[in-house]
Amino acid sequence: MLRKGIHIVALGVLVSAPVYAVPVVPNFTQGSMTSNTQTTSKVTETINSMDYNTGYQFSVTGSGVTASGNLSPSTTDANVTINGVTSTWTGIDTKPTFTQTTPGAAFQFTETYQAPGLSNHTIIQRVTEVTSVTDTTSIFSQ
Structure with missing residues (x-):
């Protein structure tokens, strides 16, 4: 009896109907797609500008x-x-002293440093x- 059951199952597999793929056909003939992308960037800057004298005068x-x-x-x-x-430079430590040649007489004196x-x-x-x-627009047709 076991042998008879196997034959029935095998016969059922051989008799099954074949399966075929069905093509997918688009339902439209033309179309378009539009996309909009907006990007905002914010940059904060600090600029330090330093001017240096290269030596003393x-x-x-x-x-x-x-x-x-x-x-x-x-x-x-x-x-x-x-x-x-940090910046390092050379400056004046002591400077010469000046006295009036003739006290009470006319004189002119200018010192600049x-x-x-x-x-x-x-800053x-x-x-x-x-x-x-x-803005991007794509247009397509079949």
Whole structure:
């Protein structure tokens, strides 16, 4: 009896109907697709601009005055730190002294000293916002 059952199952498999693929045909003849993409970026900048004098300038002019000692000033190193940036330069430690040659007489005397180091510090903060818009249209037909 077991043998008879196997024949029936095998016969059922052999008799089954074949399966075929059905083609998919689009239901439209033409169309279009539109997309819009917008991107906004915001950039915040801080610009530090520092101007430095590269050395000192010392000048003396006049008449009716006399220098006591050496005319060349002695120098010393100086440091400054701004926003974590340290700069070192050489400046004047002591300068010569001047006295009037003839007390009470006419004289003219001008002394100018411009130190080395930071002479100007400019900070610029700005915000730039950029918006990019992209429109894309795709047109298709069959």
